[in-house]
Amino acid sequence: MQMHLYVIVRSMKKEPGETTIRVWARLLRAQHAAQSQVEKALKDAGFPPLSWYDVLLELERGDQAGQRPFELERHLLLPQYGLSRLLDRIEAAGYLERRPCADDARGQVVVITRAGRQLRRKIWPTYSAALKTAVSDRLSGKEQETLGMLLGKLIN
Amino acid sequence: MQMHLYVIVRSMKKEPGETTIRVWARLLRAQHAAQSQVEKALKDAGFPPLSWYDVLLELERGDQAGQRPFELERHLLLPQYGLSRLLDRIEAAGYLERRPCADDARGQVVVITRAGRQLRRKIWPTYSAALKTAVSDRLSGKEQETLGMLLGKLIN
DNA sequence: GACATATAGATGCATCTGCATCAAGATTGA
DNA sequence: TCAATCTTGATGCAGATGCATCTATATGTC
Numbered sequence: 001m002q003m004h005l006y007v008i009v010r011s012m013k014k015e016p017g018e019t020t021i022r023v024w025a026r027l028l029r030a031q032h033a034a035q036s037q038v039e040k041a042l043k044d045a046g047f048p049p050l051s052w053y054d055v056l057l058e059l060e061r062g063d064q065a066g067q068r069p070f071e072l073e074r075h076l077l078l079p080q081y082g083l084s085r086l087l088d089r090i091e092a093a094g095y096l097e098r099r100p101c102a103d104d105a106r107g108q109v110v111v112i113t114r115a116g117r118q119l120r121r122k123i124w125p126t127y128s129a130a131l132k133t134a135v136s137d138r139l140s141g142k143e144q145e146t147l148g149m150l151l152g153k154l155i156n
Numbered sequence: 157m158q159m160h161l162y163v164i165v166r167s168m169k170k171e172p173g174e175t176t177i178r179v180w181a182r183l184l185r186a187q188h189a190a191q192s193q194v195e196k197a198l199k200d201a202g203f204p205p206l207s208w209y210d211v212l213l214e215l216e217r218g219d220q221a222g223q224r225p226f227e228l229e230r231h232l233l234l235p236q237y238g239l240s241r242l243l244d245r246i247e248a249a250g251y252l253e254r255r256p257c258a259d260d261a262r263g264q265v266v267v268i269t270r271a272g273r274q275l276r277r278k279i280w281p282t283y284s285a286a287l288k289t290a291v292s293d294r295l296s297g298k299e300q301e302t303l304g305m306l307l308g309k310l311i312n
Numbered sequence: 313g314a315c316a317t318a319t320a321g322a323t324g325c326a327t328c329t330g331c332a333t334c335a336a337g338a339t340t341g342a
Numbered sequence: 343t344c345a346a347t348c349t350t351g352a353t354g355c356a357g358a359t360g361c362a363t364c365t366a367t368a369t370g371t372c
Binding site: 313314315316317318319320321322323324325326327328329330331332333334335336337338339340341342 | 343345347348351352355357361362364366367368370
């Protein structure tokens with residue numbers, strides 16, 4: 001396979017081309033469209049925002065033991081102080097508990113409550129229906145595979 | 157081409173599958189990663205946030221005449237009150253002017269100032285370099301075409 | 313052990329956002 | 343023409359977020 005000069009030059013240029021800008025613009029718009037559909041569906045059904053679901057789900061994943069905030073932080077797209085305050089709110093609503101951490105007196109262990117599990121379970125049908133509308137109704141299985149793969153390249 | 161029963165069933169199921177959920181998660185993460193890289197680059201260079209650039213660019217597109225807020229609103233991903241206050245800030249910084257609208261006394265025409273044009277021009281190198289790092293360094297031209305096309309299906 | 317440094321998590325303050333609503337002017341329709 | 347309704351844009355208030363910093367504990371080094 002030959003690589004022509006203009007291809008090399010094209011790939012070396014500093015200015016992002018039209019295609020790049022279109023990807024960028026659509027990435028913002030597609031994310032915005034999908035997320036706002038989902039958030040709206042949750043709100044309309046009287047549920048808390050997506051971030052609450054994410055926290056609860058993440059807490060359910062991590063066994064009975066609970067998880068440390070700094071661990072949660074890596075899975076959720078939140079800064080430290082954002083998570084701290086999100087946990088405040090979810091705790092105040094009774095869906096999780098913060099317990100002192102045996103190993104590390106600075107830290108804490110966050111544990112989901114029974115009510116938290118129930119809430120997460122109740123949210124899922126609404127959430128999944130919204131995902132269907134926002135994503136899977138719009139793309140074939142193969143397209144989803146491809147899109148997931150390409151988006152993966154933009155992460156990290 | 158034959159369509160097997162299990163394919164039909166798969167495509168009809170209500171629950172989003174693994175693939176859908178992966179696309180969804182990656183869409184959020186990829187957007188977050190790309191946008192925060194860009195915002196950080198702007199901030200580090202002492203520039204205002206991306207939304208300011210978007211407004212200024214949009215104002216430059218629309219000729220000398222300026223644009224009405226409700227027109228801008230359609231191009232920028234902001235709610236009406238968000239735009240109203242963003243315009244307050246940009247105006248206060250001297251990069252745009254709000255003028256009364258001749259045709260419609262309720263409305264106004266937003267016009268970019270000379271300083272606004274200058275600012276937009278000065279931001280571009282930083283913005284485009286960040287875009288290169290966040291997007292075009294990570295995907296070939298063909299991949300960008302495909303990604304743009306697929307993201308387009310999630311919009312509207 | 314004692315000190316310097318690093319890490320976990322919270323918080324005061326300023327800013328930004330979302331929601332509901334408002335005021336003022338435009339449009340419609342009897 | 344005049345009331346009802348719609349559209350444009352602003353804003354008060356509550357809540358969320360970003361930033362810087364703080365406290366407390368842990369860890370590493372001598």
